[in-house]
Amino acid sequence: MPDNYETCAGCQSLITDREYLTCFSCKRAYDLICANVSQQRFYSTLTGEHRQAWRCVCCISKMPKSDNTNTPVRGVSDGVGHRSDERAIINRGAAACNLTQHLDDSSALNDTVEMTDMQSFMLEARQWREEMKAARVQLEIFNTVVARLTERLEESDRKQDQLQKRVDILENQVAELSTNKDISLQVTIENLKAELNDRDQDLLGNDLEITNIPEEKGENLVHLVSSIADKLAVDLTEQNIVSVSRVGRSFEGDGAAQRPRPIVVRVSRRAVRDQLLHSARVRRGATTEGTGLPMPHRRFYINERLTKTNRQLFRRARDLGKSHNWRYVWTKDGKIFVRQHTGSDSPRHRIRCEQDLTKIFGA
Structure with missing residues (x-):
């Protein structure tokens, strides 16, 4: 085979192996299927001389017919008609031989095609089986990866739930601390305001x-x-x-x-x-x-x-005492006092801030 790949003159496909024949007449290459030659015949029966003298179907059909007038097929008669009958008989015999050869070649070609199709089917079946095995392996790997990812996601969810619980606990603690701090700060501020107000009142x-x-x-x-x-x-x-x-x-x-x-x-x-x-x-x-x-x-x-704060508280105490029927509202040394009525069962209350008014008279 030359360096460059040959092209089959029958199917026009590239011939990539050594299994082909070259026509002695037209010098064109044919693969074994288009040449109607089985592999067994190609390697066992055909010799080097037979391969060199092999001709394709087209070249064989173009060859002239030989003169078979001397063939003793039947008795010879005088005249032209006798010769024509002999020639017709010879032609029919050659045609029959050619038909028989053609049928044999077609049968061999069909066997070769069937064998080739079976080999192709077996090869495809093997490839499909290998692909299925590879797909099964990949599917197992994929299932393993999915299982690991599922485990990690579940673990991540558990950790997230634990973190959320800890965050909720911390937020509640911070809220309680903030509330307690706010309350304590408010109480401290109110006490400081009361002390400052008492000092200012002492100056008066x-x-x-x-x-x-x-x-x-x-x-x-x-x-x-x-x-x-x-x-x-x-x-x-x-x-x-x-x-x-x-x-x-x-x-x-x-x-x-x-x-x-x-x-x-x-x-x-x-x-x-x-x-x-x-x-x-x-x-x-x-x-x-x-x-x-x-x-x-x-x-x-x-x-x-009175200071401004005590003056406002005194005014509020008098209004609330009047509305709640408290009899006594007075000041002494800058301090504001209230009493509901006379008698030991009515204690005296001191007013220092708005919260005291709320505790005594209600909201």
Whole structure:
């Protein structure tokens, strides 16, 4: 076989092995199937001379017929017709021989095709069986991998559940700690506010607040406070007065006559302040008559001076006491007290913050 692959002149496919024959006449190559030669015949019967003298079917069909007139087939008669009959008989015999040879060749070709098909089928069956074995092995590997992945996923789910439980426990603990811290912080803040308020109230221990005194321009507040003290039968000299002034927002127009600002007085000694408070409670209902103030005479009030927080709490305590029919709401030394009624069965309560109001009077 040459270096380059031959092409079969019958099926036009490449011949990749040595099993082929070359026509002696046309020099074209044919594989064993197209040459109608079995492998057994090719290797056992055909010799080198037979292979070199082999001709294809096309070349055999093109060869001229030989003259068989001298063949003694039947008796010879005179004339042309006798020769024609002999030639016809010879042709029929040759045709019969050719047909017989053709049938033998076709049978051999069919056997070769059937054998080739059987070999191809067996080869495909083997390949299919090998592929099935490989697919089975791959399927087993895949099942093993899936089983391992399933185990890992289950383990991961268990770990995640455990972590979630731990996180929930920690969150609950943090929430409890935060709540406790918030509560403790609120309590601490409220206590600090109460202590600061008590200190501020102690700084106002010598102060008094006189309300409902008409306000005039150019008024002498020291003389006015002294006149009010004389009205209450208390000896209050100018030396006992540390400071006196009106506090709060000033009003103009008609509002000035209706809402005069309170007068804040700081005395030198707490005993003088207590004496003024006691006289004001004894002479409850005293008016500005005889103090040198113009008419109409008004009723004035003397109370302890409270911080802003205590003043708001005192106002709230009076409102709640009135709505709940509590009889006594008062202040003493800057402290706010409430009592429902007289008697030992009604204790005294001190008010320091809004929570105390809620505990005593309810929400």
